[in-house]
Amino acid sequence: MKDILDAIQSKDATSADFAALPIPESYRAITVHKDETEMFAGLETRDKDPRKSIHLDEVPVPELGPGEALVAVMASSVNYNSVWTSIFEPVSTFAFLERYGKLSPLTKRHDLPYHIIGSDLAGVVLRTGPGVNAWRPGDEVVAHCLSVELESPDGHDDTMLDPEQRIWGFETNFGGLAEIALVKTNQLMPKPKHLTWEEAAAPGLVNSTAYRQLVSRNGAAMKQGDNVLIWGASGGLGSYATQFALAGGANPICVVSSPQKAEICRAMGAEAIIDRNAEGYKFWKDEHTQDPKEWKRFGKRIRELTGGEDIDIVFEHPGRETFGASVYVTRKGGTITTCASTSGYMHEYDNRYLWMSLKRIIGSHFANYREAYEANRLIAKGKIHPTLSKTYSLEETGQAAYDVHRNLHQGKVGVLCLAPEEGLGVRDAEMRAKHIDAINRFRNV
Numbered sequence: 225m226k227d228i229l230d231a232i233q234s235k236d237a238t239s240a241d242f243a244a245l246p247i248p249e250s251y252r253a254i255t256v257h258k259d260e261t262e263m264f265a266g267l268e269t270r271d272k273d274p275r276k277s278i279h280l281d282e283v284p285v286p287e288l289g290p291g292e293a294l295v296a297v298m299a300s301s302v303n304y305n306s307v308w309t310s311i312f313e314p315v316s317t318f319a320f321l322e323r324y325g326k327l328s329p330l331t332k333r334h335d336l337p338y339h340i341i342g343s344d345l346a347g348v349v350l351r352t353g354p355g356v357n358a359w360r361p362g363d364e365v366v367a368h369c370l371s372v373e374l375e376s377p378d379g380h381d382d383t384m385l386d387p388e389q390r391i392w393g394f395e396t397n398f399g400g401l402a403e404i405a406l407v408k409t410n411q412l413m414p415k416p417k418h419l420t421w422e423e424a425a426a427p428g429l430v431n432s433t434a435y436r437q438l439v440s441r442n443g444a445a446m447k448q449g450d451n452v453l454i455w456g457a458s459g460g461l462g463s464y465a466t467q468f469a470l471a472g473g474a475n476p477i478c479v480v481s482s483p484q485k486a487e488i489c490r491a492m493g494a495e496a497i498i499d500r501n502a503e504g505y506k507f508w509k510d511e512h513t514q515d516p517k518e519w520k521r522f523g524k525r526i527r528e529l530t531g532g533e534d535i536d537i538v539f540e541h542p543g544r545e546t547f548g549a550s551v552y553v554t555r556k557g558g559t560i561t562t563c564a565s566t567s568g569y570m571h572e573y574d575n576r577y578l579w580m581s582l583k584r585i586i587g588s589h590f591a592n593y594r595e596a597y598e599a600n601r602l603i604a605k606g607k608i609h610p611t612l613s614k615t616y617s618l619e620e621t622g623q624a625a626y627d628v629h630r631n632l633h634q635g636k637v638g639v640l641c642l643a644p645e646e647g648l649g650v651r652d653a654e655m656r657a658k659h660i661d662a663i664n665r666f667r668n669v
């Protein structure tokens with residue numbers, strides 16, 4: 225690994241130098257183990273502890289197939305999907321690896337007794353497989369997490385509709401929380417030059433998802449002036465949704481759970497902020513019964529903040545706990561766009577408020593390559609900024625996942641993989657200097 229790191233850190237290593245570097249036989253990777261999938265049986269979701277199920281193992285380098293690349297990973301980030309994998313909810317991700325493994329002799333490699341997790345990376349291409357023209361060893365890259373086969377016609381209009389669509393490092397093996405990762409080269413995108421490795425690795429998954437869900441015509445197609453209700457506005461997805469709303473001339477109404485998180489939203493430029501804890505909303509009277517009076521109180525507060533207007537677009541992901549309120553506070557003809565159900569996937573809402581007011585619910589999931597590329601381009605141009613608050617070592621990944629599971633974090637948390645320290649990898653210092661306050665916004669809280 226030392227040769228690889230030296231080449232990455234040297235200013236003058238060429239593509240040929242990278243291509244000549246020997247690939248090690250094994251590398252360090254964050255894994256969960258198939259024989260531990262029952263370890264949390266009987267526990268409440270909240271009590272399942274990722275620190276117990278997440279391991280740091282030495283694993284063999286996988287075989288490189290057509291259209292693929294091996295990437296030296298300098299940094300990665302923790303996404304909530306790694307929390308789901310580590311607590312084996314809502315299903316064990318080994319079920320996905322098994323199904324994928326049955327697809328072809330090549331995908332069989334993924335079906336192993338361990339799952340290398342992680343759906344983000346920033347690093348350097350080491351090797352490309354047969355049939356790859358667009359990327360070369362030595363290229364500095366980030367990877368988005370859409371893995372597709374495209375053997376069916378269904379995926380050729382919008383690749384998210386490919387029947388074999390998978391999330392890399394969640395539904396496939398050899399993910400980004402590791403020193404080396406295996407990706408398809410149509411996951412690769414140029415690393416934004418003004419960012420460090422850990423900053424560049426932070427936005428990928430959530431930024432692309434928020435872009436499709438809110439901005440793309442496959443999602444809510446947000447326009448100037450829209451009132452956008454953003455749950456978890458300083459969290460992983462929400463911190464990018466808030467930036468997209470502000471950059472696109474919309475009016476974000478940010479929901480958070482503490483004064484500190486409200487301050488972060490203010491620092492991003494948002495003005496309308498609701499602290500759901502301080503205002504004490506209780507949308508459920510008990511486990512089975514919602515309280516429409518609380519929906520109404522929430523809607524009244526939104527009207528106070530907007531000068532009497534209702535919500536054009538709800539950016540939904542908490543799910544069961546908030547969905548009834550989200551449908552209620554949306555204006556006539558408005559849109560609820562959802563990509564997740566952190567608090568429970570069996571939603572309940574009063575359908576009269578949906579059909580009588582001609583509202584729409586849109587299901588959204590990650591992003592196609594084009595959408596991910598556009599979202600990354602906005603980062604590279606300094607129009608949208610990473611929201612990295614804290615960086616952990618590879619050894620500390622279990623703790624990082626625990627912090628995200630317990631909602632103790634802000635924005636995104638990063639993980640250093642091969643990078644020996646924070647702050648490395650900046651290639652455009654001038655541009656960085658221009659945006660440094662925005663880049664550090666989540667660090668300073």
Ligand SMILES: C/C=C/C(=O)SCCNC(=O)CCNC(=O)[C@H](O)C(C)(C)COP(=O)(O)OP(=O)(O)OC[C@H]1O[C@@H](n2cnc3c(N)ncnc32)[C@H](O)[C@@H]1OP(=O)(O)O
Binds near residue numbers: 305314315563564590
């Ligand atoms: C980028 C980051 C993203 C995130 O973080 S997202 C958050 C994390 N992700 C999740 O929480 C999602 C995890 N995934 C799941 O929970 C499951 O993955 C799904 C519920 C999404 C799907 O369930 P499943 O069992 O994997 O697939 P089925 O498509 O329901 O197939 C099961 C059987 O049901 C049959 N079936 C499907 N649709 C129909 C239908 N309309 N009518 C009749 N049968 C149907 C199939 O064919 C198959 O059958 P046969 O078992 O025989 O192969």
Ligand SMILES: NC(=O)C1=CN([C@@H]2O[C@H](COP(=O)(O)OP(=O)(O)OC[C@H]3O[C@@H](n4cnc5c(N)ncnc54)[C@H](OP(=O)(O)O)[C@@H]3O)[C@@H](O)[C@H]2O)C=CC1
Binds near residue numbers: 457459481542591
């Ligand atoms: N389908 C897809 O493509 C994607 C799906 N996801 C899913 O989206 C969800 C959120 O991901 P991410 O934003 O990265 O996670 P984070 O934990 O970083 O942020 C989510 C935020 O939502 C708020 N929140 C959590 N629970 C509730 C609740 N019960 N009621 C109201 N607000 C709540 C919290 O903010 P606060 O406490 O300040 O209110 C929290 O910080 C996860 O389930 C994840 O798996 C994520 C990315 C892509």
